[in-house]
Amino acid sequence: MKPRPGTLPAELTSFVGRRRELGEIKQQLAVTRLLTLTGGAGIGKTRLALRAAAEMLRAFPDGAWLVELAPLQDPALVTQAVFAALGLQDQSQSWPISTLTDYLAPRRLLLVLDNCEHLLDASAVFAGTVLRACPQVRILATSRQALGVAGEVRLPVPPLSVPQLEEADFPERVLCSDSVALFEERAASAFPGFRVDGGNSVAVTRLCQGLDGIPLALELAAVRMATDSITQLLEGLGDRLPALGHGDRSGAPRHQTLGAAIDWSYNLLTAEERLLWARLSAFAGGFELDAAHQVCADAVLPTSGLGEVVAGLIEKSIVVREPGRDRVRYRLLETMRQYGRERLRQRAEETAIRGRHCGWVIQLAAAAARPDAGQAAAFDRVQRELGNVWAALDFLGKELGQAERGLKLMYDLAVYWVVRGPLGDAQRVLASLLETDGGDSVARAKGLCVAGQLARTRRDEQTARSLLEKSLRMGRRVGSAEVTGWSLYYLAVIAWVLHEIPQAIELADRVLAYCDAMDHAQLRAATLTMLASLRVQQGDHAQALALGAEAVNVSERLGEIYFRSFALWVIAVGRLRVGELDAAESFGRRAVALKDQLGAGEGLAMTLETLAWIAAARGDAERAARLLGAADSVFHAIPATMLPMWQPSHNDCAARARGRLGERGFLTAIDRGRGMTKDEAVADALQRTPLPLAKAAPRLGTSPLTRRELQVARLIAEGAANRQIAAQLFISERTVETHVTNMLNKLNLSSRVQLARWVADAPSA
Amino acid sequence: MLQAALADASRRLTTRGEVVRYLRSTYLPEQDRVLCLFEACSAEAVRVVNETAQAPYRSIVAAVERPAP
Numbered sequence: 001m002k003p004r005p006g007t008l009p010a011e012l013t014s015f016v017g018r019r020r021e022l023g024e025i026k027q028q029l030a031v032t033r034l035l036t037l038t039g040g041a042g043i044g045k046t047r048l049a050l051r052a053a054a055e056m057l058r059a060f061p062d063g064a065w066l067v068e069l070a071p072l073q074d075p076a077l078v079t080q081a082v083f084a085a086l087g088l089q090d091q092s093q094s095w096p097i098s099t100l101t102d103y104l105a106p107r108r109l110l111l112v113l114d115n116c117e118h119l120l121d122a123s124a125v126f127a128g129t130v131l132r133a134c135p136q137v138r139i140l141a142t143s144r145q146a147l148g149v150a151g152e153v154r155l156p157v158p159p160l161s162v163p164q165l166e167e168a169d170f171p172e173r174v175l176c177s178d179s180v181a182l183f184e185e186r187a188a189s190a191f192p193g194f195r196v197d198g199g200n201s202v203a204v205t206r207l208c209q210g211l212d213g214i215p216l217a218l219e220l221a222a223v224r225m226a227t228d229s230i231t232q233l234l235e236g237l238g239d240r241l242p243a244l245g246h247g248d249r250s251g252a253p254r255h256q257t258l259g260a261a262i263d264w265s266y267n268l269l270t271a272e273e274r275l276l277w278a279r280l281s282a283f284a285g286g287f288e289l290d291a292a293h294q295v296c297a298d299a300v301l302p303t304s305g306l307g308e309v310v311a312g313l314i315e316k317s318i319v320v321r322e323p324g325r326d327r328v329r330y331r332l333l334e335t336m337r338q339y340g341r342e343r344l345r346q347r348a349e350e351t352a353i354r355g356r357h358c359g360w361v362i363q364l365a366a367a368a369a370r371p372d373a374g375q376a377a378a379f380d381r382v383q384r385e386l387g388n389v390w391a392a393l394d395f396l397g398k399e400l401g402q403a404e405r406g407l408k409l410m411y412d413l414a415v416y417w418v419v420r421g422p423l424g425d426a427q428r429v430l431a432s433l434l435e436t437d438g439g440d441s442v443a444r445a446k447g448l449c450v451a452g453q454l455a456r457t458r459r460d461e462q463t464a465r466s467l468l469e470k471s472l473r474m475g476r477r478v479g480s481a482e483v484t485g486w487s488l489y490y491l492a493v494i495a496w497v498l499h500e501i502p503q504a505i506e507l508a509d510r511v512l513a514y515c516d517a518m519d520h521a522q523l524r525a526a527t528l529t530m531l532a533s534l535r536v537q538q539g540d541h542a543q544a545l546a547l548g549a550e551a552v553n554v555s556e557r558l559g560e561i562y563f564r565s566f567a568l569w570v571i572a573v574g575r576l577r578v579g580e581l582d583a584a585e586s587f588g589r590r591a592v593a594l595k596d597q598l599g600a601g602e603g604l605a606m607t608l609e610t611l612a613w614i615a616a617a618r619g620d621a622e623r624a625a626r627l628l629g630a631a632d633s634v635f636h637a638i639p640a641t642m643l644p645m646w647q648p649s650h651n652d653c654a655a656r657a658r659g660r661l662g663e664r665g666f667l668t669a670i671d672r673g674r675g676m677t678k679d680e681a682v683a684d685a686l687q688r689t690p691l692p693l694a695k696a697a698p699r700l701g702t703s704p705l706t707r708r709e710l711q712v713a714r715l716i717a718e719g720a721a722n723r724q725i726a727a728q729l730f731i732s733e734r735t736v737e738t739h740v741t742n743m744l745n746k747l748n749l750s751s752r753v754q755l756a757r758w759v760a761d762a763p764s765a
Numbered sequence: 766m767l768q769a770a771l772a773d774a775s776r777r778l779t780t781r782g783e784v785v786r787y788l789r790s791t792y793l794p795e796q797d798r799v800l801c802l803f804e805a806c807s808a809e810a811v812r813v814v815n816e817t818a819q820a821p822y823r824s825i826v827a828a829v830e831r832p833a834p
Contacts, residue, residue: 074816076819078819095820095821096821097818098766111823121817122816122817123776125773125818127771129769148777332816
């Protein structure tokens with residue numbers, strides 16, 4: 001019986017996005033004979049493979065053939081499935097693969113082996129045998145994990161791109177992301193007329209982010225638009241697996257609900273992998289291997305084998321490895337995480353594992369609280385684990401009712417919040433923990449103290465003062481010298497900021513007395529620094545420099561760098577004031593280096609400012625203006641502003657630079673500084689590397705597009721449809737489509753909207 | 766080709782912890798039969814290898830090798 005010509009199933013819905021992946025598949029299949037698309041449940045591997053096969057049909061004279069393995073359970077039937085897909089019948093008594101390879105050997109075709117994961121070995125042996133015997137056959141496989149065949153190239157399929165919340169208010173920008181484009185298309189089918197616009201773009205962005213850009217989840221959510229609003233969908237996301245009900249009922253059962261799709265993956269795992277998946281659900285925002293050991297390992301899942309089990313989960317597309325410069329991080333997509341959480345509940349392990357997770361986070365916070373040489377690295381770790389910190393606080397406060405442990409955790413991270421934020425979120429969580437009923441305690445006193453520190457950092461001195469006075473009184477009542485000392489210190493800082501100098505000095509002297517009694521080196525370094533700064537303001541530079549030097553000594557003996565960075569900065573200002581410019585520059589650069597190491601925002605901005613003042617004093621107007629611009633950019637990014645007490649120095653610096661450079665030259669230099677990234681600004685301040693040249697936007701005349709493609713692109717930017725373009729340029733509509741496809745591939749774009757934007761952004765030749 | 770597939774399938778099963786080794790095959794042309802020899806702890810493991818390689822088999826029986834003296 002003659003086979004049918006190669007056929008792939010017709011697409012029932014539009015194909016959205018994935019230009020980059022399609023390009024990669026075509027490139028890879030030009031040079032490799034087995035390409036396996038891997039990825040988790042619902043990520044769109046099958047759809048992508050079919051689309052790629054359709055676009056490459058011309059390269060395979062004997063066609064492209066889809067072999068669906070999902071319905072099979074018996075590995076012995078894999079070859080029969082291929083026969084059936086090719087429209088052949090195997091009536092020989094021979095080994096079926098041999099019969100098939102006799103048929104395939106002279107043919108140049110593409111086999112799409114779909115869903116190999118549950119018949120992995122049989123698929124791999126089949127693929128290996130066919131590829132050895134049939135030199136012109138290419139295989140495009142889809143699987144949750146690679147087949148493990150020699151010469152195989154694995155292409156992980158990522159989720160669709162999702163917009164950032166910062167862009168959410170701009171519908172035309174969010175539509176540039178594939179997830180939003182997909183959601184809009186499918187939602188419009190369920191609810192005709194639906195469009196992403198200014199009224200719903202924020203909600204749609206949150207929805208796409210919440211669904212991790214997983215195509216199946218987006219499509220299932222879009223179906224719900226027939227009956228639910230976006231707001232209702234968002235509310236239902238907390239329990240998304242039941243919420244995302246049934247999709248295409250003509251589709252495979254595993255695609256009808258997201259839960260069924262993930263069940264499919266779960267049932268293919270080993271017992272250890274299932275257990276680890278469930279336990280890893282305690283992590284929010286990812287994890288590193290040491291954390292997985294600490295939280296998940298026990299007698300059943302020993303530490304020694306945990307790495308291998310994680311590797312198995314990565315191999316099977318349950319855990320994703322995140323690219324990173326220095327550290328390897330892993331994470332579960334949120335949908336997978338929720339599934340794992342449900343399994344953890346079924347095992348009655350949720351409280352125990354999440355409790356261990358909290359314990360691990362508390363240890364991280366304790367490390368960040370230690371004023372030693374490891375503090376910056378500890379801050380980096382906390383920043384990476386911020387999602388886990390919030391999850392732990394939520395669990396402690398809301399589910400375990402252990403607000404006091406949460407308050408202690410927040411207190412240990414006090415310097416972290418001040419240096420790296422996010423201040424608003426930290427304040428909200430603190431307020432929620434403090435709301436719980438409780439009498440006087442060390443933990444509540446600590447909570448009030450750190451709440452005061454955060455309010456002060458946000459320039460809400462009145463609220464800060466009120467909170468710190470409460471923490472001071474409670475600290476005395478519960479006998480906590482530490483809380484008393486720090487409350488007094490920050491009250492002194494508030495007085496200093498508000499220019500209540502005598503009160504600030506009086507409070508600072510009280511703190512110093514406390515330090516002597518407590519032998520608290522860090523508090524001593526902090527207080528000496530603040531006093532030094534006060535003396536600078538008063539013009540008592542000799543005293544300021546002496547206090548600053550003592551603060552640096554105390555800090556260096558301790559090994560801490562946070563208050564040392566302040567002390568160095570104060571000394572820089574003091575040296576500048578007495579005209580010792582080289583020394584001022586040296587101390588200023590040391591301060592910049594430490595602020596950068598800590599990841600400080602406002603502190604870095606002030607040290608850049610100070611180096612600008614020093615440059616102006618030297619007569620280096622270009623550098624002064626550039627650093628003023630860089631400082632302004634760092635302030636703006638936080639956002640924050642300089643304290644008013646330093647405004648006169650800023651104004652003087654700006655006036656000197658402007659006087660030397662002229663208005664135009666000054667503004668050019670300022671803009672240059674504002675255009676620098678933080679790393680570039682630090683490098684410039686430390687004069688490590690030359691400044692990079694400004695990057696120019698691509699000019700249309702020098703673009704990678706042909707003349708005809710540019711014509712088509714300009715018409716698209718004007719809003720013309722393909723038919724109109726064809727008419728205007730006297731070409732066929734099909735040719736227009738080809739030009740559009742080529743342009744999208746060349747420019748690595750995924751839609752006409754993006755192409756129009758590219759035309760708009762590029763200056764004309 | 767069949768030999769390569771059986772060896773491949775044996776290797777894959779072995780990596781999962783079930784040790785199976787494909788040793789050799791003997792073709793009986795007059796009977797048009799192939800005897801395949803495996804080293805394994807169980808007939809079940811040999812069955813899995815053959816199913817993975819999609820090699821049709823009539824039976825799986827234990828054999829004892831007696832090399833020549």
